[in-house]
Amino acid sequence: MNFKIDRIILIMFLGITAALAFLPNFVESEYLLRLITVVIFWIGIAGCWNMMSGYTGYIDFGPVVYFGIGSYVVAIAMTKYGIPFFPSLFISGVISGSVAFLVGIPTLRLKGAYFAIATFAFAEAMKQITLEFDRTFSVSFFQGSDGITLPISGHDNSFFFYCVLPVTFLVMLAHYFIEHSKFGYGLKAIKEAETAAEISGVNTTANKLGAYVSSAFFLGLFGAIEAYWITYITPSDVFNIQKTVQMVIMTLLGGMGTFLGPVIGATFLTLISESLGARFVEYYLIMIGGIIIVAILIMPNGIIGSLKIRKKLRFI
Amino acid sequence: MKFGALAAVQMVSFSLNPGEILGMIGPNGAGKTTLLNCVIGIHKPTSGRIFLNQIDITGMKPHKICRMGLAKTSQIMEPFMAMTVFENVLVGALHGGRMRMRLATEKTEKVIELVGLKQYAYKLSGSIPVPARRRLELARALASGANILLLDENMAGLNPHEIDEALEILKKIRNSGKSLIVIEHIMRVVMGISDRIIVLNYGSKIAEGFPEEVVNDESVIKAYLGDKLTSLKVA
Numbered sequence: 001m002n003f004k005i006d007r008i009i010l011i012m013f014l015g016i017t018a019a020l021a022f023l024p025n026f027v028e029s030e031y032l033l034r035l036i037t038v039v040i041f042w043i044g045i046a047g048c049w050n051m052m053s054g055y056t057g058y059i060d061f062g063p064v065v066y067f068g069i070g071s072y073v074v075a076i077a078m079t080k081y082g083i084p085f086f087p088s089l090f091i092s093g094v095i096s097g098s099v100a101f102l103v104g105i106p107t108l109r110l111k112g113a114y115f116a117i118a119t120f121a122f123a124e125a126m127k128q129i130t131l132e133f134d135r136t137f138s139v140s141f142f143q144g145s146d147g148i149t150l151p152i153s154g155h156d157n158s159f160f161f162y163c164v165l166p167v168t169f170l171v172m173l174a175h176y177f178i179e180h181s182k183f184g185y186g187l188k189a190i191k192e193a194e195t196a197a198e199i200s201g202v203n204t205t206a207n208k209l210g211a212y213v214s215s216a217f218f219l220g221l222f223g224a225i226e227a228y229w230i231t232y233i234t235p236s237d238v239f240n241i242q243k244t245v246q247m248v249i250m251t252l253l254g255g256m257g258t259f260l261g262p263v264i265g266a267t268f269l270t271l272i273s274e275s276l277g278a279r280f281v282e283y284y285l286i287m288i289g290g291i292i293i294v295a296i297l298i299m300p301n302g303i304i305g306s307l308k309i310r311k312k313l314r315f316i
Numbered sequence: 317m318k319f320g321a322l323a324a325v326q327m328v329s330f331s332l333n334p335g336e337i338l339g340m341i342g343p344n345g346a347g348k349t350t351l352l353n354c355v356i357g358i359h360k361p362t363s364g365r366i367f368l369n370q371i372d373i374t375g376m377k378p379h380k381i382c383r384m385g386l387a388k389t390s391q392i393m394e395p396f397m398a399m400t401v402f403e404n405v406l407v408g409a410l411h412g413g414r415m416r417m418r419l420a421t422e423k424t425e426k427v428i429e430l431v432g433l434k435q436y437a438y439k440l441s442g443s444i445p446v447p448a449r450r451r452l453e454l455a456r457a458l459a460s461g462a463n464i465l466l467l468d469e470n471m472a473g474l475n476p477h478e479i480d481e482a483l484e485i486l487k488k489i490r491n492s493g494k495s496l497i498v499i500e501h502i503m504r505v506v507m508g509i510s511d512r513i514i515v516l517n518y519g520s521k522i523a524e525g526f527p528e529e530v531v532n533d534e535s536v537i538k539a540y541l542g543d544k545l546t547s548l549k550v551a
């Protein structure tokens with residue numbers, strides 16, 4: 001194990017985060033600041049998926065459900081109960097995490113494709129519930145397909161930059177912790193050989209649940225931030241499977257179960273879509289599809305994953 | 317223990333005394349692996365009880381049983397491929413031994429030294445040869461600090477020289493005060509190292525006793541040794 005490289009990367013990571021914290025003072029262009037915020041936002045979200053699926057090998061195909069729950073909790077807390085944004089944000093994370101705890105106990109017993117299908121089904125079910133709940137019970141709570149309009153924040157882009165940055169920072173810090181802790185070795189052991197992990201003393205159920213709940217907690221925070229940012233949510237937006245797909249592709253592209261995988265994958269994909277999207281409005285999705293296919297063919301373990309193997313690095 | 321209608325192990329009772337090496341033999345499919353998998357909680361026995369120091373551990377989760385001091389090596393070898401040998405063993409120390417990182421690292425170094433895996437320590441476990449993988453299984457179990465080790469054909473596929481080395485390691489382990497159950501097809505190993513031997517056939521225990529008793533037991537000769545009798549006399 002090369003702890004020296006690990007330290008250097010940690011210091012670089014802390015340094016970059018600290019430098020980023022001053023960014024809004026220097027960036028004049030609102031567009032640029034918004035773009036940077038979006039990149040950091042996606043790094044965090046892809047990181048949430050990586051935390052669970054990248055390290056344990058359990059392919060979660062419904063992470064968007066916790067994002068959506070976060071959005072709805074913040075919206076309902078603010079509009080129906082008049083709770084200010086930051087407490088509501090926190091409640092979103094806690095409720096997302098709690099739901100993940102309850103859902104994880106039965107679903108994490110499933111293996112492989114069955115787990116993927118179960119999580120996917122749960123996400124779709126939540127979308128349907130928020131759509132149909134009010135009509136079924138003749139109440140006005142989720143407001144079905146009408147959606148909920150949040151109080152206008154009146155904040156500028158730098159406010160959301162400062163919301164997103166610390167959460168993504170925490171997600172990345174959690175990655176660093178996973179890479180160097182007992183918990184993380186438990187997760188990696190589960191990914192490699194679950195029975196062998198269990199008989200070596202790894203409490204596989206608790207470790208998987210830990211990863212699943214932390215991932216959901218952070219996703220809830222991101223969902224809440226986005227809801228407050230765009231101020232209008234509907235079930236089909238916040239529970240959109242497109243978000244799941246994006247998290248998965250970003251992480252695969254960067255490298256599953258690696259520290260820098262989500263960072264590289266999310267940055268790459270967001271910037272590519274942004275630059276191609278502006279120039280080739282009609283074809284850019286096809287082009288992105290092509291780029292993804294080529295990248296995966298050349299680097300089946302993702303950009304960082306392949307680099308790790310080629311350079312025999314243990315941690316990045 | 318039943319798999320559907322197949323009774324893989326039935327009506328077997330045995331005990332292991334502290335500091336003892338118990339040999340377990342029997343033809344392929346006799347139920348040896350299944351029996352020990354019941355002991356460590358991989359299978360929930362359909363009937364019967366298992367006690368560890370008077371505590372009933374039947375149906376407990378394997379990780380709990382491991383932390384209580386019962387660790388098994390796997391016949392089919394399941395290293396954590398993407399991890400180095402060192403990290404594989406570290407998992408046993410961290411989780412099975414419930415140690416903090418620093419202590420676990422020290423423990424791992426010691427265990428790797430003991431089983432002679434030093435030259436492979438920083439290699440990926442998927443890339444090392446079979447004899448080293450066998451030792452890795454042993455090291456991972458040892459790192460958990462278990463007092464009782466269950467070795468399931470841990471010497472399969474080794475050449476005579478490697479077997480001698482492995483025997484030396486087992487003796488060291490025994491002298492450190494641990495008890496062992498050793499499943500092995502290699503007669504030289506079982507006869508040489510076991511204090512007692514039990515014999516399984518078609519899921520039942522057909523004999524138990526000192527090595528020399530078992531070898532001369534008629535039902536054992538008939539059920540298991542039959543055609544191997546000549547080679548046994550030579551040994």
Ligand SMILES: Nc1ncnc2c1ncn2[C@@H]1O[C@H](COP(=O)(O)OP(=O)(O)OP(=O)(O)O)[C@@H](O)[C@H]1O
Binds near residue numbers: 391
């Ligand atoms: N998971 C399982 N499901 C169904 N049948 C099983 C299972 N595991 C083992 N068996 C069956 O149980 C019986 C006992 O198998 P077991 O692996 O315990 O034998 P063994 O004595 O360890 O043999 P060997 O010397 O070949 O390792 C065999 O008939 C086997 O096919």
Ligand SMILES: [Mg+2]
Binds near residue numbers: 348349350391468
């Ligand atoms: Mg066997």
